[in-house]
Each structure stands twice: as C-alpha cells, then as structure tokens.
Amino acid sequence: MGCIMDTTNLTRKKTSRRVTMEDVGKMAGVSQVTVSRALSDPDKVSAKTLKKITDAIDATGFVPNAIAGALASQKSNLVSALVPSITNIVYSAAVASFSSVMREHGYQVLLSETGFDPADEEAMILTHLSRRPDAVLLTGIHHTAKARKMLLASDIPVVEIWDVTESPIDICVGFSHDKAAAMAAEFAVSNGYGMAATVSASDERAQRRRNAFEMRFAELTGTKVEYAVQCEHASLANGRAGLRALQGQQMTPGTFVFCSSDVLAHGMLIEANAQGLTVPSDVAIMGFGDQEFAAHTEPSLSTVRVDRAKLGSSAAMALLSRFENAVPVAPVNDIGFEIVKRTSA
C-alpha cells in the first residue's frame, strides 16, 4: 500500500498539464468542439458563447496546440527552407523576404543550413519532410537523386531558387548565371577592356559564372582570360588576397577583373587603395550581386544586380498560388538581372 501511494505521488509530480480546448470549454460551459470553432471560425458561434470562450481563454492562458491541429487536419502551416548558409546575406536576404510573405499568409518557415554539399542537403530534406511541411524551398538546382525522389513522393510543392532550369523538381525561380556572367563579359568588352581576370569563390554557382564569363570574353575578344584566382569563400580578406595573387600572376595594368561577389570586389578595392592604385585605370573591378554597400564603396562598385527580395517573394507567391491551385503556376520563373555601371569599371 505504501508503495502504491508513493507511485501516486510521483505521478502527481509531473507538472500540471497544459490547458487544452477541453479545459477552456469546461470553464466556458461548452464542448471542446465549440472552442475549436470559436477559434477557427468565430462566426459559427453565437456572440454570447464566443464571449464566454474568449474570457475562458485568457483566464486560463490557453495556447492552441498546433501539433495536434496539424495531425488532425493534415496541414502543418509550416514550410521548410534550406539554404547553404544563413550568415551569407545573399541567401538570408532572399529568405527574409520569403519568410515575410509566407508569414503574412499564416505560414511559419523552418529554416536550416545545408552547407554546399548535396549529401548533407539530402539528410536535411529527410528530417524536414518528417515534420510534414506544406511546401519546401531549396537553394539551387542540384540535388541528389534520392532527394528528388523523396521530394516528389512527398507530393508537396517545391521551389528551387537562385537558378533556372528546364527540369525543376516542381517550380524554380531565379535567373541564368550563365547569361549574367556572359553579359558582364560583354560589358567589359564594350567598355574597351581587352584583358580580363576572374576572382571567384568555390561554390558551384560562382564557378559557373566564372566559366561563363571567361568563355564569353574569349569569344568576344579572341583573347583568353589569362589570370584567375579561386578562393574558398567570399570575404574582404580573400578579396584583398585575390588582388595580390593576380599581381603575382603578372597581371597587366588596366585589366578588367570579374569577381564572383561584391564582397570579394570590395576587398580588391580596399587592397587597390591601400597600394595606391587607381581604380579603374590601374585595375577595373566588377562585383556581383549589388549588395547594399556596393553603391557606397570608393570608388562605387560596378556590378550585376540581382533582386534578392523579389527572388524570395516570388518564390513565396508561387507556393501560395500553388496552394490555392486555382491557376496553374509556371514551372520556371526567370526574374532576370541587371548590369549596374558605376565607377569601379
């Protein structure tokens, strides 16, 4: 008997249960269902019971259990977003506008970093799918075969952002990195540069831009892009080192340097200034991205503008209209880009 009493006490010790709709209903003198209705569709409940319910809700401090709701309704109001890095403003800015639009429509965003490895991404995708998101946002168009398969099997909308492809998993919104870089090469040539170099980060899209730039520049001028440096990631330090590396390659004065990102370009600008070089006459520098600071460096940075806010909101809108499934959503959405000529090149 003493034993039984002990057990009872231990059970009691479990901190008091969270308040449920049942509890709220009891206090308001109605059933659980009515509480549920009062929250999801207040018009379907009489004014007076509604009042009793809302009173009971803030008397008890009731917080709806979205987990239970999701299980019952088969709708989580959650969307997953997978980006390589959240500390890279280029990705976080797009996600921020994406999240903001989704939130306005009642969705929360479960955000994770995948790094740049598709295998890691695949593992993340599985974890995310287990939370039964109503949609998934992915960065880039390269994913493992198994990832594609899981996504397809999950039967929910998927947007891939930052790139365009003829064969998206479902929807893609982005722009052609090849075209953007090719146009940068055309910009260089039409501004009279006969020599070019590249400094780029090691991620796949940066490499693709670099190649496209080099190819188009050679095509246009007949002269190969002689100087190239590759660095791990985009940082001021790597930009400065990049210019020094190029100089180590005996880069000719007056060369046009295409950087894979504005940050790298900014680093080169700083290094050039520190060395007493004049930009663009000694070195011409072009960035990529048109980040907020690009217009305010000295000299201001010529770059390729990509509308990150639009990227995010377009992705959100695509998903949203996919949920309504009234009108069919275009599978490939090209938001384009824009060459911005300022003073660094």
Next chain:
Amino acid sequence: MGCIMDTTNLTRKKTSRRVTMEDVGKMAGVSQVTVSRALSDPDKVSAKTLKKITDAIDATGFVPNAIAGALASQKSNLVSALVPSITNIVYSAAVASFSSVMREHGYQVLLSETGFDPADEEAMILTHLSRRPDAVLLTGIHHTAKARKMLLASDIPVVEIWDVTESPIDICVGFSHDKAAAMAAEFAVSNGYGMAATVSASDERAQRRRNAFEMRFAELTGTKVEYAVQCEHASLANGRAGLRALQGQQMTPGTFVFCSSDVLAHGMLIEANAQGLTVPSDVAIMGFGDQEFAAHTEPSLSTVRVDRAKLGSSAAMALLSRFENAVPVAPVNDIGFEIVKRTSA
C-alpha cells in the same frame, strides 16, 4: 446507386495516403509498434525483423511523421529562436552556431524575425509556443509583460542572448553592453584622446552603448561628448553620412569616434579615405563587434570583440544541460568581450 458510385470515386481521387508505420509493419510482417521500436531503439528488435523492417522502409519510401510522434511523446525536438533580423550578420552568426549545436543533438530550430518591437515579438512568441517547442531562444532582455507570462506558463527553458541581467526569464547569456562601452571610453582616454563623438544605430542596445560610452568618457576627462549622430540602421552609407554629419557639427580634428557597429565604422573609414583624411590622426574610429572584415579594412579597425559563435553555442549548451536537468544551470552567463586595438584608433 450511381450517386454513390460517384462519391466513391471522388473519395478515391484524394491522392494516395502517405505511408505509415502500419503499412511498413504490414509489409514486414510485424506490428506497427515494432516498426516504431526499430526506429527509435534498434537494439530492442531482433536482427532479422530489423532487416525486414528496414527493407520495407526503403521499399515504401516511408518518412516518419514527426508531428504524430511529437503529439504522442509530448516532445517536439523543436526549439524556437527569435531574432530581430536574420540579415544582420551579427544575429545570424550567433543563431548559426546555436542551430549547429542544437542540430547535433537532434533539435531543429524554428527561426523567426521579430524586428525591434517587443509587441511584434510578443505575437511571434504566441505563434511559436503553439508549436510546442522544447525551448525558446530570445534576443535581448526586454520583452512585454505578457510575453514573460506566456513563457513562464509554458514551463520550458528560455534563453535570452546578447545581454545579461539579474532577472532573466530563465537563463541569459551575453555580456554587459554598459561595461563594454565604458571600456571603449577608457581605451580612448588611455590612448590620449581628449575629444570624442558617437555615431550609433537606433536600436536599444546600440543606444545603451552610446550612453555608457558618453557617460564614462565625460567622467574620465571632465569634457562632455560634444558630437553625436544617430542613424536608423547600420550600413556603409549611414557610416559615410555619419562622418559628414559630424563634420557638419564642426567636429575638431583628432576626435575619437565610437561607432555602435563595425559596419558604421567601416563606412566612416571609406568616407575619410575618400576625403583624403588620415585615420587616426584626422579622425580616430572605433567599431563594435569585431566582424570578420574588421581586420581587413584600411586602416584596420579598432573595435570591441564579441564572440558571436560562443554566444550561440553557449546558449545551446545551456539549454541542452537544462534538458538533462542533471546539474543546475547558471541563470546568468557572461561571456565577456575584449578591446581590440588595431590601427584606426
């Protein structure tokens, strides 16, 4: 009859149900529970049935339903993180290290932006709590009374980061902004500066630093901080404008300028260079944060180092050991800061 058949067809049209543990079990010739065990505790299942189960899992493409799991076990393996802005690297870096540690321990992070308004934060908190996170991470120590109440009632661990206070909701990990700014003032004085100015963003912590700097500087030198400019947010553009504004206030050459962030300081550096001014003799500039770029500006930036990665991981570890509830967790964790003297001041 025809009517009934139609209805049946419509029902059938609902896309084929997702595969459940029940389905997997059926295929493997075991019950649903055994499947559950096979996944959560493989040792408790015989080798041969385990094999049959794993075979069935990848034959069917089964993806566990974490929603149902969370409802049944009363554990979501989800933690909420609320930050003012995810595009501000200062916050996203801390969250990235936080997430990384949490993920290693099986938790996913539900991240949302709150902006800088406590009322907005309160609304977000409610939404997040409805997902029944196992813990919550908050930025700063100022929250509405209702927010505190909800958090307390939720009875889950809460970490507040970026600041320390004697009365955290639960746990806080950060540093004293007052002390950091006061020490920046001491740095200025001990380096011989007799005049000071401030340029700061409008958020609460930045203002607190500004005030603490001004107070300590006046205390030490007997001369009031004459020049001050405030701007909406930290950006290169606002840093450049800040220097010009200070000049508009007839700031004496050789003044020490304390900026509320490295980005603002970097902007000032650029503006100074553009004007042909020499730093630090014409203007001395100090930043705050020691972001990655601070060592690579020209001249390199003196600043106050805050270890953002440690901030995030400490917060994660505090929560984690709170989950184990073996040893009690210290309610206030001060990770400190460090004055970094480089060449801009």
Next chain:
DNA sequence: CTGTTAGCGCGTTCAC
C-alpha cells in the same frame, strides 16, 4: 523480443 491497449489534443464529420 513482440503485440495490445490507450491515449496525445485537435479537426471533421455527422447528428440534433
């Protein structure tokens, strides 16, 4: 080692 029985807290029918 495996299966049975109960819920978890809500939404979704249906009755009334």
Next chain:
DNA sequence: GTGAACGCGCTAACAG
C-alpha cells in the same frame, strides 16, 4: 448554433 464520436500516426505503458 452546438455536441458526440471518430481518427490523424505515433509513443508509452503494459502483458505475454
């Protein structure tokens, strides 16, 4: 306008 009954897919006791 309101309630009873059922089920979402899983974990947590138990029993065998």
